[in-house]
Amino acid sequence: xxxxxxxxxxxxxxxxxxxxxxxxxxxxxxxxxxxxxxxxxxxxxxxxxxxxxxxxxxxxxxxxxxxxxxxxxxxxxxxxxxxxxxxxxxxxxxxxxxxxxxxxxxxxxxxxxxxxxxxxxxxxxxxxxxxxxxxxxxxxxxxxxxxxxxxxxxxxxxxxxxxxxxxxxxxxxxxxxxxxxxxxxxxxxxxxxxxxxxxxxxxx
Numbered sequence: 001x002x003x004x005x006x007x008x009x010x011x012x013x014x015x016x017x018x019x020x021x022x023x024x025x026x027x028x029x030x031x032x033x034x035x036x037x038x039x040x041x042x043x044x045x046x047x048x049x050x051x052x053x054x055x056x057x058x059x060x061x062x063x064x065x066x067x068x069x070x071x072x073x074x075x076x077x078x079x080x081x082x083x084x085x086x087x088x089x090x091x092x093x094x095x096x097x098x099x100x101x102x103x104x105x106x107x108x109x110x111x112x113x114x115x116x117x118x119x120x121x122x123x124x125x126x127x128x129x130x131x132x133x134x135x136x137x138x139x140x141x142x143x144x145x146x147x148x149x150x151x152x153x154x155x156x157x158x159x160x161x162x163x164x165x166x167x168x169x170x171x172x173x174x175x176x177x178x179x180x181x182x183x184x185x186x187x188x189x190x191x192x193x194x195x196x197x198x199x200x201x202x203x204x
Contacts, residue, residue, distance in 0.1 A: 045150035045173065047181025052109055052135035052145075055122045059107075059135060061179055067105045068201045069175040073151045073168060075112035076124040076134075081170045081187065082108075089172065090129040091191035092198065101131055103177075103202050110136040111146060111153040112166050149173055149181070176201050 051060040061069065070089065074082035089106060096104070108125050110116035113136045116124075121134025136142065146153065153168035170187035174197055183197050 045171075045181055045184050046148055047173070047175065047179075048148045049179060050145045050148075051141070052107070052137045053118055054133055054135045055118050059133070061175070064105050065179055066177050067103055068177060068198055069179075070104065070106040070198065071109065071149070071173040071175060072107070072171075073109050073111050073146060073149070073153065074170070075110045075166050075168070076116050076120055077112070078166070078168075081168070085170055085172065085187060086128045086132065088189065088191050089132070089194060092194040093129045093131050095191070095195055096198075100199070100202060104131060104198060106132040108132055108134050109142070109145065110134065111142055111151075111168055113137065113139055113142060150184070174198065174201060176204065 049061045051058050053059075072082075072085060072089070074085070076082075086108065093101065093104070093106065106129070108121070110121055116134075116136050118134070118136065121136060123134075125132040125134035137145070151169045151171065153166055156165045156167050158165050172185040172189065172194065173181055174183040174185065176182045182201060185194060185197065
């Protein structure tokens, strides 16, 4: 099987998993009067080390030294912004070789720890790409990480089936092999640009 056929089959598999997620796990908001807001950055991102919880263990940014880290804040019941951002990231990751992927770790950090436990986050991330790890922490820890990366979120009451929504900023943070924040990409950044920026850091 040539590389083109392998890539095509992989993309079909990814789209199939995404469809299963939409059908069985996605719980869209039914409160049509409420907009899901993409918040602006709360301040200048400075970055820094942090520790989050993943399946069966804690994971620190220090543990990922030597890898380019792609960091995104969101939550699993997000009706629109998170799936779009993760789908764009998946397109970028899917164009990378296995050697390149070995030098990259993507983290989806939930700002909704009351509903997003590590099991749910593992399942959610798996619908997009194997390189993406779902993580969370206790609220004070999340708030500290969010603040240092200039992100923002707020809980919004809703009459929807999910009970409440979380308005949040939607930026993708690229952290270099030494743990330093190097790039903040806005929501909707094309997969080509995401791929270019990741590869630039991999080459350093």
